[in-house]
Amino acid sequence: MAFAERWHKETSSFHLPVGEVTITLDDVASFLHFPITSAFHSFKTLHVDEAVLMLVELLEVSADEARTETT
Numbered sequence: 826m827a828f829a830e831r832w833h834k835e836t837s838s839f840h841l842p843v844g845e846v847t848i849t850l851d852d853v854a855s856f857l858h859f860p861i862t863s864a865f866h867s868f869k870t871l872h873v874d875e876a877v878l879m880l881v882e883l884l885e886v887s888a889d890e891a892r893t894e895t896t
Contacts, residue, residue, distance in 0.1 A: 838847045854861050871879070873895050880891035 838845050850861065850865070853859065873892075876895050877888060877891040880886055880894070881888050884891075
């Protein structure tokens with residue numbers, strides 16, 4: 826709970842008595858002894874139309890703006 830109380834979502838960091846601290850995936854692996862053996866996530870290749878649809882839905886931009894940015 827101590828970390829949750831000190832979390833600042835605007836900066837994605839913790840403010841502790843020693844200063845501002847950012848916890849990385851490497852830190853978590855070290856503290857919890859989790860082995861990191863492969864890629865965290867693999868991304869599939871998107872077709873331009875799929876990318877435009879995601880931009881429109883998730884970022885709420887117009888389809889024209891999304892298509893301009895993806896070409």
